[in-house]
Amino acid sequence: MGKELLAEFKPGHDRLVCIDSDGCVFDTMELKHKECFCPAMIKHWGLQPISKYARKAWEFENLYSRDRGQSRFITLYRTIELLKDWDEIREYGFQLPDTETLGIWLRETPAANHQSLERSDDPVLMRTLKWSLEVNERVADMVRGIPPFPYSAEVIRALSGQADIMVVSATARDALMREWEENGLLDCVAMICSQDEGTKKECIQAVKDHYSPDRVLMIGDAPGDRKAAYDNGVLFYPVRPGEEIRSWKEMKENYLSQFLDGTYREKSQTALIESFNSCLPVTPPWKEQGSYSWFS
Numbered sequence: 001m002g003k004e005l006l007a008e009f010k011p012g013h014d015r016l017v018c019i020d021s022d023g024c025v026f027d028t029m030e031l032k033h034k035e036c037f038c039p040a041m042i043k044h045w046g047l048q049p050i051s052k053y054a055r056k057a058w059e060f061e062n063l064y065s066r067d068r069g070q071s072r073f074i075t076l077y078r079t080i081e082l083l084k085d086w087d088e089i090r091e092y093g094f095q096l097p098d099t100e101t102l103g104i105w106l107r108e109t110p111a112a113n114h115q116s117l118e119r120s121d122d123p124v125l126m127r128t129l130k131w132s133l134e135v136n137e138r139v140a141d142m143v144r145g146i147p148p149f150p151y152s153a154e155v156i157r158a159l160s161g162q163a164d165i166m167v168v169s170a171t172a173r174d175a176l177m178r179e180w181e182e183n184g185l186l187d188c189v190a191m192i193c194s195q196d197e198g199t200k201k202e203c204i205q206a207v208k209d210h211y212s213p214d215r216v217l218m219i220g221d222a223p224g225d226r227k228a229a230y231d232n233g234v235l236f237y238p239v240r241p242g243e244e245i246r247s248w249k250e251m252k253e254n255y256l257s258q259f260l261d262g263t264y265r266e267k268s269q270t271a272l273i274e275s276f277n278s279c280l281p282v283t284p285p286w287k288e289q290g291s292y293s294w295f296s
Contacts, residue, residue: 005197006206012190015163015260016211018204018229020220022171023069024239025152026179028143033062036138041076044131045097050089056286057082066280068241069222071170071195072132073112077102082284102128113195136172143175148183149239151248155256160188162260166207167192168200168218168228200228208232217259219251223280226273235265238276 023029038058041047047054061067061079070078080099083089089096101124109116117129148156159165165188169176173194180186193203200218208216218229221239229236237255239247255272258264 005191006193006203009191009207009210011164011207011210013162013164014211015215016166016207016217017159017163017259018166018168018200018216018218018234019156020069020200020218020222020225020239021167021169021176021179023241023244024219024221024225025148025156025185026146026183027149027244028146028179029063031143031146032139033059035142037062037072037135040131040134040138041079044127044134045080047083047097050083050092050094053083053086053089054079057086057284060284064241064280065284066223066282068280069170069220069224071112071199072135073102073128074106076128076131077106086286088286097127098124101125111198115196136175139172139175140178144178144182146179148185149244149248151245151252153183153185155248155252156185156188158252158256163215163217164190166190166203168203169193170195170200200225201231204228204232204234208234214262214265217264223277226276235259235269236273237264237269238272240276240279242279 019025022032038055041058042051042054057079061075061082067075067078077099080096084096101122105116105120105125106112114129114132117125117132120126156165167176167180167189171194173192173196176192176194177186180189180192197203198206204216204218213233214235216232216234217237218225218234219237219239220226220228221241221244226236226238237251237259255264255268258267
């Protein structure tokens with residue numbers, strides 16, 4: 001698959017709708033992060049003595065902050081950085097794992113994925129790969145039978161007759177295929193772009209020129225989705241964390257028609273994005289001040 005999938009894409013309509021998957025269409029974020037990602041991190045990174053802090057840091061970073069929705073490798077690095085800056089952990093005298101090589105890799109690698117990790121014999125990157133592979137195993141075993149948010153499937157089916165639907169996600173391809181197929185939505189999709197095809201920004205950039213900017217819409221639940229849309233000069237519709245059902249209902253009743261008639265940017269986008277921006281904090285609740293938006 002990879003980049004070749006994007007290069008071979010042929011549009012079927014004059015509109016494109018890019019949609020994130022986890023936490024946007026499917027209510028999988030809590031289950032995946034609390035039962036799959038975080039336990040595997042505690043195991044592989046030796047965080048058992050500070051597990052309660054590790055859980056709080058991982059959940060803030062991945063579920064409840066403005067860093068929500070980033071690549072698993074970026075949020076792994078950020079989570080351990082949060083732990084390093086936590087006063088109570090310092091009082092324990094606990095030695096947190098070295099992540100310097102992981103930080104360098106994230107800054108320098110053209111693509112943060114398994115293929116890149118497999119080419120390295122660095123112990124930190126090998127540990128990262130083992131953690132990520134176990135996450136995939138846990139997700140395959142644990143995450144199933146999760147329906148889409150109410151109203152989301154109706155919107156997707158309505159759009160599929162008038163726009164090319166492209167799933168744009170940092171999730172592994174196998175998990176995306178399984179979730180969309182078991183919910184009867186795979187036949188609505190023109191293309192699925194996983195972490196192997198590139199970042200969300202890169203995936204949108206690769207196909208957007210087939211359409212005019214006001215006919216390309218990104219639907220997402222994280223600031224990274226908004227930035228991917230902004231960087232490509234296309235529209236963005238936010239699914240607000242904690243208000244997912246309401247967001248999809250509003251899309252169905254109000255904003256779907258605006259996208260189709262070309263008035264969404266003028267009428268509604270700015271106010272919706274302002275509301276979305278206020279949903280997620282930057283500072284963790286255990287810190288009085290400070291920002292943790294590395295790699296932004």
